[in-house]
Amino acid sequence: MLLDWHRQMTLIRQFEETCHQLYEAKRITGVYMHLYSGHEASGVGSMAALRKSDHVITAYRDHGIALILGMDPKAVMAEMMGKKTGSSGGKGGSMHLASKDHNFWGGYAIVGGHLPLAAGIALEARYRGKDDVTMTYVGDGATNNGYFHESLNMSAIWDLPVVWIIENNGYGMGTEVERASGQIELHRKAEAYGIKSFGRVDAQNALEVYAVASKAVDYARRQGPAVIEHVTYRYRGHGVSDKQYDARDDMSAELKEWMETREPIKILRDCIESKHGDVGETLAQHEAEAKAIVADAVKFAEASDLPSTYDDLLRNTYVGSELVYKTESSVGAGID
Amino acid sequence: MLLDWHRQMTLIRQFEETCHQLYEAKRITGVYMHLYSGHEASGVGSMAALRKSDHVITAYRDHGIALILGMDPKAVMAEMMGKKTGSSGGKGGSMHLASKDHNFWGGYAIVGGHLPLAAGIALEARYRGKDDVTMTYVGDGATNNGYFHESLNMSAIWDLPVVWIIENNGYGMGTEVERASGQIELHRKAEAYGIKSFGRVDAQNALEVYAVASKAVDYARRQGPAVIEHVTYRYRGHGVSDKQYDARDDMSAELKEWMETREPIKILRDCIESKHGDVGETLAQHEAEAKAIVADAVKFAEASDLPSTYDDLLRNTYVGSELVYKTESSVGAGID
Amino acid sequence: MREAIRRALQEEMRRDEDVFVMGEEVAYWQGTHRVTRGFLEEFGARRVRDTPISEMAIGGAAVGAALAGLRPVAEFMTINFAFLALDAIANHAAKVRYFFDGMFKAPLVYRAASGWGNQATASHSHAPEPIFAHFPGIYVGCPSNSLDAYGMLKTSIRDDNPVLFTESIALYPKPSPMPEDLDADYLIPIGKGDIKREGADVTLVAYARGVDWALQAARILARDGVEAEVVDLRWLRPLDMQLVYDSFKKTNRCVIVEESLPLYSFGGEIAASLQENMFDYMDAPIKRVAAEDVPLPYSKDIELLALPDAQKVVAAVKEIL
Amino acid sequence: MREAIRRALQEEMRRDEDVFVMGEEVAYWQGTHRVTRGFLEEFGARRVRDTPISEMAIGGAAVGAALAGLRPVAEFMTINFAFLALDAIANHAAKVRYFFDGMFKAPLVYRAASGWGNQATASHSHAPEPIFAHFPGIYVGCPSNSLDAYGMLKTSIRDDNPVLFTESIALYPKPSPMPEDLDADYLIPIGKGDIKREGADVTLVAYARGVDWALQAARILARDGVEAEVVDLRWLRPLDMQLVYDSFKKTNRCVIVEESLPLYSFGGEIAASLQENMFDYMDAPIKRVAAEDVPLPYSKDIELLALPDAQKVVAAVKEIL
Ligand SMILES: Cc1ncc(C[n+]2csc(CCOP(=O)(O)OP(=O)(O)O)c2C)c(N)n1
Ligand SMILES: Cc1ncc(C[n+]2csc(CCOP(=O)(O)OP(=O)(O)O)c2C)c(N)n1
Numbered sequence A, B: 001m002l003l004d005w006h007r008q009m010t011l012i013r014q015f016e017e018t019c020h021q022l023y024e025a026k027r028i029t030g031v032y033m034h035l036y037s038g039h040e041a042s043g044v045g046s047m048a049a050l051r052k053s054d055h056v057i058t059a060y061r062d063h064g065i066a067l068i069l070g071m072d073p074k075a076v077m078a079e080m081m082g083k084k085t086g087s088s089g090g091k092g093g094s095m096h097l098a099s100k101d102h103n104f105w106g107g108y109a110i111v112g113g114h115l116p117l118a119a120g121i122a123l124e125a126r127y128r129g130k131d132d133v134t135m136t137y138v139g140d141g142a143t144n145n146g147y148f149h150e151s152l153n154m155s156a157i158w159d160l161p162v163v164w165i166i167e168n169n170g171y172g173m174g175t176e177v178e179r180a181s182g183q184i185e186l187h188r189k190a191e192a193y194g195i196k197s198f199g200r201v202d203a204q205n206a207l208e209v210y211a212v213a214s215k216a217v218d219y220a221r222r223q224g225p226a227v228i229e230h231v232t233y234r235y236r237g238h239g240v241s242d243k244q245y246d247a248r249d250d251m252s253a254e255l256k257e258w259m260e261t262r263e264p265i266k267i268l269r270d271c272i273e274s275k276h277g278d279v280g281e282t283l284a285q286h287e288a289e290a291k292a293i294v295a296d297a298v299k300f301a302e303a304s305d306l307p308s309t310y311d312d313l314l315r316n317t318y319v320g321s322e323l324v325y326k327t328e329s330s331v332g333a334g335i336d
Numbered sequence C, D: 001m002r003e004a005i006r007r008a009l010q011e012e013m014r015r016d017e018d019v020f021v022m023g024e025e026v027a028y029w030q031g032t033h034r035v036t037r038g039f040l041e042e043f044g045a046r047r048v049r050d051t052p053i054s055e056m057a058i059g060g061a062a063v064g065a066a067l068a069g070l071r072p073v074a075e076f077m078t079i080n081f082a083f084l085a086l087d088a089i090a091n092h093a094a095k096v097r098y099f100f101d102g103m104f105k106a107p108l109v110y111r112a113a114s115g116w117g118n119q120a121t122a123s124h125s126h127a128p129e130p131i132f133a134h135f136p137g138i139y140v141g142c143p144s145n146s147l148d149a150y151g152m153l154k155t156s157i158r159d160d161n162p163v164l165f166t167e168s169i170a171l172y173p174k175p176s177p178m179p180e181d182l183d184a185d186y187l188i189p190i191g192k193g194d195i196k197r198e199g200a201d202v203t204l205v206a207y208a209r210g211v212d213w214a215l216q217a218a219r220i221l222a223r224d225g226v227e228a229e230v231v232d233l234r235w236l237r238p239l240d241m242q243l244v245y246d247s248f249k250k251t252n253r254c255v256i257v258e259e260s261l262p263l264y265s266f267g268g269e270i271a272a273s274l275q276e277n278m279f280d281y282m283d284a285p286i287k288r289v290a291a292e293d294v295p296l297p298y299s300k301d302i303e304l305l306a307l308p309d310a311q312k313v314v315a316a317v318k319e320i321l
């Protein structure tokens, strides 16, 4: 399992750093792309606690989630470039990845907007008496939005099987948690809803993440909503158009420290080695694989076509309705 | 002081019960009127902790608040009837009472909508270095709305001098607190914002309310936001168009019990008597006064005119701008 | 109209186990407007769900439940409160299919009581259907009588797209004819308008409560020998403009009637399309009758001054005859 | 235009101690669009306030602070996020004066970056000014160049009414002329439109970024000897319709240009008023150029298909010449 985690995390890092380079090189365009570099253990460790029939939903920092679920890196990279072959046909881009086959419901761009969707998805499970869990990722900054409040409360009163994972990477864009939230231990917000909190986890350590997530998922399956706070860090700033690291030395110093002392891939590697001894070769192989996979993905994406017709533009605004409508019948008695 | 409280509470009860009768008699029209009967001690006890320069804001259950502040019952009753002489010129009605002279900012009808206004009003005090407090009343049901979350959090990070008083009367319309909120001890929601909670108070007892409110007001003045939960009950249902008491026996039984065992005016009367001995005459006098004041108010209101012209309709949509505008000057160098 | 809506909803819940109701006071309180009266008893708390006062969550949870395969009918107690759900409605319900290029569908219905004129005061006095209909990705239906409400709501529930379905508060108590042998599959196609009265002299275009005013005005005008044709668009999105064009070709005159505020609204859209596409048929300017352009007051006489009515429609028609 | 807005705001904050800025990332981050660059340093954290991601609270706290006597300039990072504040804006800021029949005033400005065309995807791709301008009680200003932005923002800050002031993202980097000796009291009256180009053959009505497209189209048309008059309304509420009428009396032809979605929007309102009031001057149908009626996509070529541009304006003009 640990080796597989390493493979996943290596792939994510490779994918994200490549996206960064492609954006700098203007081979990926647009204004919004938020990378998961630094967050890898948060996603990998927590999603390892899920089973196939469970559900996943997140915000715009969604590349890592998509890859962990097993979405094809080709289709994901093609989506970055807005290609027809992209996982969302080029309509959604970086912020709107999703995969029906993986119960991955997306990828949303309005802060907090996906949280009530998570409640609704979990409601379907309760409604049908299934015990599938909806794993929901939400940022620290988003916890200050009304959507967070209303959604967590709804999950509480309806005992919905949601695991609310607060990915606390210290910032909402340029705002530190301390300046945005009256409660800085974000997991304690669960108290306001009577939701069980599984506390705060060092999310640079995939094993710790997994241990807590397993408990929370199990609890959600059997009882109701759970909250976990993942303490992590973003390596590439808020998003690709974020130039704050150049602007703020304190941030780049902080970043340096995180990368040196709390690098998730290194932490995982260390504990793999402490368990299995020297696996250097396998791990090196993962990196080689990751490079190859991402290189292929880029090739595939760049070779694909952009949607270009009016038909491409209009398609899927609505479902074509298959209803057969009867004609109106004759009219009689009054009714209010 | 206690005698004055009794006078206030008696006046409110008389005013509200009269409003109820007038509505039943269709002498007050419209669809929304939410009475403060049963809540008297909550408002009287807490506002006794304020000083003249403090601010007050509430939702639509605002008659009692207006009267406690000393608004003229004539103008308030005229507002119920939508008269020109009403405190809001007939534009606002029951849900939109306010008085600039009393720093009473209203009376708002959208659940939770007044909460960020409270934060903004308190911000003005902080901004100017004044220590005036903004006393804010909010219902139990409203605490489940996004407005509540965002407003309390904002008051916390900015250390705003707001006392958030949750008037928990057990219901939001027909929904019990238990069915609407994951956290049923509403004061504990303060935890989510790192706001100091002054706990839960029996708000049928004006003295207990006053004791806690005084501490909270003092804290808000010197430090920052405070939360208090007032446990109270509504005697006249949610609003005048609420026919639930006829529909639900459990509710009317519950009401009966509250009126018999926790009647705020009786509780106050008992402790006045335990302190000052027999004051029956004075209290009877209060009732007589209240009847007279309200009867006058009704007479005044019914004798007043309704606004009726287009000018009445349009007036005060905007402030007539007094700006003197210069003419456009000639154009030169470019600027982005 | 209330009974027809209640019946349609009840029959659809009986027909399809996936259809459920959520909203403020829909269950124990029996619905603020009594549309879900008896539903809790019949369908139980699993399918008739009271929510907290959380419009953002109501709006968004309906999307999630629909994505996952249910058919939520989410009620906003009044459309005014749906302002708090604009993002959930316009940015999520209406776009979730497009974001992912058709990967998902969101078969949901938002129901909301709409309209004013009962001294509800400014923040509770709106008929803002055109504002919501501005956004593509959702349909907007606004019935004007019982039978239409029945057929339109059934269609809305069965359709695989999100629908905002508004119900004029003023029409709830109004009785209107229903067929004795009403077919439980009586469905009114989305986007299909209806001629509510035929006439050759002027076209009155309206929806929902506006149709009432238009029909009253038509009766008054008939006394003076003026025959008005009343076009009930029924849906604000998609718009059945062809029906309006065909009527206008005959009458060459048009007055548009709505309960909403006047600016950037229904009247503007219809008038603009008409002059753009029917220019050669225009014998007179197209007129608009709507609310006065003010926040609406509590006091009853001035509120009535602001409210459209048949007389205002008649006056507008007379200006262009 | 960015610099002009920054300068106007900075000068007003220097002039009046009661003017302050609040919004997401306006302080330490220097403003997402850099409009408040340097403000934290100059004015300090008391007057330049970062907020949490709480649009409802931003919208409502501005109202409270204004009621209490301050002059907040509250920024929504983009207008898309103001959807979450529709209730605070339309039901509170716009109505608080009316509720209480003039007892209070709310002198505040909501600033928001607006517009699309940069692959921001559907939920972040709106220019919905007309939706907000639907509601009486607030003014809506939408400048098209630096000098207008400067004068309009100053007026908005000094005026005692609430104003929604939107800034086209596409115009931020655009340089446009400013007077050398610009008067710090240069104020553009609320509701005053402006002729941006004179011409006798056709009237192009626009605002904000639409003015850019109209002016480009006018230059192209001039090559074929067609002289277009470009009317920049500048404010969507109140509307300077007289300016449009006067131009139309001369040209008898009109095309309306906007960045917004097409239905229930700006083009509809202007076209409807024109045909209603200028019927006798109409020589051709009034045309509308707006976004395509779809949620907007990420992929760049199809996004450009949906975006209005000068060529679309030219084509519309040619249809009615
Ligand atoms: C409602 C809303 N307001 C503002 C934004 C702009 N915005 C995008 S991401 C972001 C910060 C979110 O921070 P956080 O929740 O901590 O997530 P992170 O980016 O750190 O993963 C903001 C303010 C938005 N997309 N939606
Ligand atoms: C946003 C919004 N949603 C719904 C309503 C309808 N409504 C009016 S009062 C009310 C109940 C509020 O209950 P609570 O906050 O407990 O206050 P109380 O009436 O008990 O004093 C509701 C749902 C509203 N006015 N605003």
Ligand SMILES: [Mg+2]
Residues within 6 Å of the ligand: A139, A140, A141, A167, A168, A169, A170, A171, A172, A173
């Ligand atoms: Mg963060």
Ligand SMILES: [Mg+2]
Residues within 6 Å of the ligand: B139, B140, B141, B167, B168, B169, B170, B171, B172, B173
């Ligand atoms: Mg209550």
